[in-house]
Every structure is written in structure tokens, then in C-alpha cells.
Amino acid sequence: MERSSGDGRLAGETEPVGETVDLVGRSRELEDVSFSAILDGSAESRVQWATPDGLELVGRGVAARFSAGGTERFDRIRSQAARTFDGLEHDGPPSARPRAVGGFSFHDGHGSTPPWTGFDAASFVVPQVLVTRSDDGTWLTAVGNRADEAADRLERWHERLTAAPAMRPSGSTPGVTDTRRTTSPAEWTAQVETALERIANGELTKVVLAQALSVELEGVVDVPALLERLRRQYPNCYRFLVDHETGGTFFGAPPERLVSKRGPRLETEALAGSVPRGETPAEDEEYVERMRANAKFQHEHGLVVDAIREQLGPFARELVISEQTIRRLATIQHLQTPIEATLEGDRHVLELVEALHPTPAVGGVPPGAAWETIRDTETFDRGWYAAPIGWFDAAGDGEFAVAIRSGIAADGTVTLFAGNGIVADSDPDDEWDEVQLKYRPILDELR
Numbered sequence: 001m002e003r004s005s006g007d008g009r010l011a012g013e014t015e016p017v018g019e020t021v022d023l024v025g026r027s028r029e030l031e032d033v034s035f036s037a038i039l040d041g042s043a044e045s046r047v048q049w050a051t052p053d054g055l056e057l058v059g060r061g062v063a064a065r066f067s068a069g070g071t072e073r074f075d076r077i078r079s080q081a082a083r084t085f086d087g088l089e090h091d092g093p094p095s096a097r098p099r100a101v102g103g104f105s106f107h108d109g110h111g112s113t114p115p116w117t118g119f120d121a122a123s124f125v126v127p128q129v130l131v132t133r134s135d136d137g138t139w140l141t142a143v144g145n146r147a148d149e150a151a152d153r154l155e156r157w158h159e160r161l162t163a164a165p166a167m168r169p170s171g172s173t174p175g176v177t178d179t180r181r182t183t184s185p186a187e188w189t190a191q192v193e194t195a196l197e198r199i200a201n202g203e204l205t206k207v208v209l210a211q212a213l214s215v216e217l218e219g220v221v222d223v224p225a226l227l228e229r230l231r232r233q234y235p236n237c238y239r240f241l242v243d244h245e246t247g248g249t250f251f252g253a254p255p256e257r258l259v260s261k262r263g264p265r266l267e268t269e270a271l272a273g274s275v276p277r278g279e280t281p282a283e284d285e286e287y288v289e290r291m292r293a294n295a296k297f298q299h300e301h302g303l304v305v306d307a308i309r310e311q312l313g314p315f316a317r318e319l320v321i322s323e324q325t326i327r328r329l330a331t332i333q334h335l336q337t338p339i340e341a342t343l344e345g346d347r348h349v350l351e352l353v354e355a356l357h358p359t360p361a362v363g364g365v366p367p368g369a370a371w372e373t374i375r376d377t378e379t380f381d382r383g384w385y386a387a388p389i390g391w392f393d394a395a396g397d398g399e400f401a402v403a404i405r406s407g408i409a410a411d412g413t414v415t416l417f418a419g420n421g422i423v424a425d426s427d428p429d430d431e432w433d434e435v436q437l438k439y440r441p442i443l444d445e446l447r
Contacts, residue, residue, distance in 0.1 A: 023063055023084060023126065026150040027092025027141040028158060030131070037164040038131055039224040039241070045125050046249075047101040048227065048241035049391055051399065055134045057391065059101060059127025063143040066100060069121035071108050074354040077122050084126070085394035089147075096132050096139035100124040102242060103250075103389035103403060106358065106382040107371070115410045116383040118247025124392075129157050173226075175218030176447050182212040182380040185432060191377040192428040198373060199424050206303050207364035207373045209431075210419030212380040213439055215446060221409050223249045229445050233330050238401040240389050250384055252406025253441055255329055258356055258388050260399040261349040266312070266341040270304040271327060272361045272421060273297035273335035276437060288326055288333060300421045301335045304360045308339055311355045316341040331440050348396035353388045362386035362402055362419065383408065385417035405441050416442055 035058040039046050050056040064084045068076035081100055090097055102124030110121040130141040140161060142154035183191070191209055198204045227239050230253040238257070243249040256271040273294075275287040291297050305321060312319060320340045327336040357363075363386075364370025374382075384403055392398030407416040418438035420431045 022087040022145060023089070023098065023143055024145065024147045024150045025088065025090035025092065025098045025141050025143045026147070026154045027090070027096040027139050028154060030138045030140050030158070030161060032133075032138055033131065033161045034165060035131065036224060037161050038129060043245060045127070045245055046241065046243040047125060047127060048224065048239065049101055050231070050239040052236045052238060055132075055399075057099065057101060057130065057132055059125070059130040061128030062125045063098070063128045063145075064100075064126040065124070066102075067120045067123045069108070069110070073104065073108060073122040074350050077124060078348055078350045081124070081392070088394055090141075092139065092141060093136060095134045095136040096130075096141045097393055098126050098130065098141060098143050099391045099393045099398070100126050101391045103384055103400075104353075104357070104387045105384050106362075106387040107375070110381070110383060112247075113381070115248050115408045115413070115415050116381065117410070118244040119242075119250065119384055123244075128153065131161070172219075173446055174221045176215055176443075177218050178216040180214040180216075182214070183378075187379060188432055189428040192422055192426060192431055194377055195373055195422045196424070196426065198369070199422070203369050204373060205365040206300060206360055206421055206423045207370040208360070208362050208386075208419045208421050209374065210378060210380075210382065210386065210417055211435055212385075213416040213418070213443075215407075215414045215416060215443065217412050217414065217446065220412075221414060221446065223251050223409055226442075226445050227251060227253070230441065233445070234441060236327075237329065237405070240401065240403070242384075242389070248408045248410030250403075250406065250408045252389075252403055254389075254401045254404045254406065255327060255334065256361065256402040256404060258359070258390070258400040258402045259349065259352045261343075261347070261352060261397050263397065264343045266316070266343055266352065268308060268312070268339045268341075268356065270301060270308055270337040270339065270359075270361065271334050272301045272304045274332050274434060274437070277328070277331055277333060284328070284333065291333070291335060296423055296425050297335060300423050301337070303365050303423075305337050305339075307360045307365060308356065311359075312339075312341055312352070315343055315347055315352060315355065317344040318342040329441075331444075332437055346396075349392050349398035349400070350396075353390075353400050357388050358386065359402065361421070362404065364421075382417070386419065405438065407442050414442070414446060 066080040144150035237253040260267045278284040322338040327334040388400040389403040390400030
């Protein structure tokens, strides 16, 4: 494990509140390398992030940490990061810049209890070592509190990475010995019926109810290798991994972008309504046409589009909602509507994340009543499931996905999560079947 005179210090924790933490970043270009050299065999913090369009980040260690809880957690993370990034000096291309990587819990009152030990209600790290792969090439960035510390770390990790194999096998599956649901079919039916009663009473228009599946493993799961297999199976999904010094590893391959911000340009999407893939292209189209014509699916999807339009309205000078399309994944197909905006004024991506979370695709309409229904009915702690996960930089740019199709690995068990939108004409049995379909991307790679 790489250590230096400053490696044991968590800068974001030990500095007094309000005092700037000076960081220095140094970057140099790499030949293509395997990310496993950064992620393997470490008791340090590890993060990984990859977008469907090519940006990949992998980081290790903690140069700075930002954490917060409560209703002001978005503002507090932004304030902590501003103090640190204001003192950042980086020598390298913009694509290799230091970034804060992490996420939020679904509920602001989240507690760090098993399986979520080590996961605060909001937590981000600026890694000490960061490898960035993009259209601008592959770059190694080292971050420290002093220029000589960053330069020394850069040199040592450059030697280490260039000596490592450029490729690695994607590993074998650990095998599954048992699975246990947190919610029985009878409990699920009761939960859906409770939601339907509240919808009929006018309290709700839609609520997303979720389940958890505890998967006991036969062997040890190699999460980075599992993500590599998911990349091959689901190349048009995001991929993420967050692993703190203690606790489990949260990971996933979500299909849904929450928000991407580059300067004044914003991109997001509505993703709601799903059917299985068919055995043939003709069967695919048959499922799709059935979904397009289904009033329940269209109503559910329209609620998400309308909510995003309302949530982004105060921030946007111009808002463009494109035509509805189909998002096809290996085992499932979704209704998708791309949305773009030009922002009014200087905005931080975390302001937009706060405005959009939770979208009706993972929460409901109206948000307050949906959250109350979720708390009243669900039999497990969502933790970071269905919450924002991603990165941001010193300029307030960044990208976040919705942490669905996800799980947390800890102590020989992987806990998987999946949910479905309940609207007025939802059927409990149909909703149950759709939730089970959403476990498959990760469950198939564990078996």
C-alpha cells in the first residue's frame, strides 16, 4: 500500500471549519493502463466512475473529504468543496483535473448503519491518485498538500502503473448460495395497495416502491472485475464504485443520467416505463409497441417529464424536451425522453442535483407525499440506492447518475435494490414481476 508523510491525513476532516485546505495536483500522460492497479488490494478509499460516452475515472486515497448530513447537506458539501478548490493549484490538462467523487443518500436522515457502514448522508473524496481516460487520452494525476508531495506521488505511481499489465482478466463469478428478499409477495401487495389507496384519495399521483434482495455468495466478489463484466454486457450504462476505508463497496451500472453540466449547458433525461427484451428483433418491437400504447406507462413517463420541466424551470433560460425514444439494454427496454437546457446565470451542478433529486422515476409525485409513503411502507433502508452518484470539479461542472441497478457488497453478501413506479392502475403482481427483472443485470453476474 502506498504511503507517504501526508497519506494518513484526511484533509477535509482535520482542517478547522472555514479554513482553506490547499491542494496541489500534478498530471502526466500515460499509455493505456488497467484500472485494476489502482483499485486492487487496497484498504484505502477507492472510487470509480464511467459514463456511456467514454469518460472514465478511477481514484484511490483521500486528499480531501467532504461529508454532511441533514436537510442542508447539498449546500454544506458545496461550501466545503469551495474552500478546498479555491486553494487548488493544478499543473496539467483540464481533462486530468482533480475532481470530487461520491454521492448522497436517498433520505436526508440516513444513518450509517449496516450494510451502509461508512456511508454518510453525503460524502465525496478528492482522490490522492486519479487516472482519467477520455478523448484527450489517459492521464495520471497525483494530489497532495505540497508541490513536492504531489510530484513524488506522481512519479511513484507512474512507475507502478507503467510496470503493471495493461489488461487484466475480468475474473470469475463468485457464485450464489442463497437469496433472501426483504419484502415478501404478500407484503409487497399490501404496500402497493396502500399506495393505491393514497392515490385514490388524492394524496398521491405516483410513488416508486422498492425492494432489497440479500444475496449470499459462495466466494469472494471482485467488484472491479464485476463492473468490467457489466461494461461488456451493458456498454450504454454508467458504472460506479465507492469504497471507503471501512464498510462495504457500493457499486452499480445505472442506465439513467440525473444531470450533466458543462458551463451553461445542462443535459438530463426522463427514464420511466419498462418492458423485457424479446428473443428476436420482432419480439423487441412487439414489447415496445405495447409499451408505447399502454396508458399506464405513458402516464408514468409523462409525470417524470413534467416534474423535470418544473424542477429545472427556475434555473433555465431555455429548455428543450426532445421526442420520446426507447432505451434498450441487455435485458430490459425503457421509455426515454432526452432533455437539454441553457442555464440562467452561474450555477453549481450540486444546485441542480438538489433540485432534481428525487425524480419521479425513483421518488414520486408530489415529492413530499411520495417520500412519506416510501418511509411508511418500505421494509429496508434505501441508503444510497436511487440517490445521486457522480463527480464535480472546482468550476461547479460535473455529472451525476441515479444509483439504480446497484448493490452494496459487504461481509460475503451483496444486497441488491430495485423498484417500480406505482400509479392509479398498477397491478401488484405485474409490478412484482417488473422489479424482479431489474435485479438481473447484477444477479446474473454473481451467479
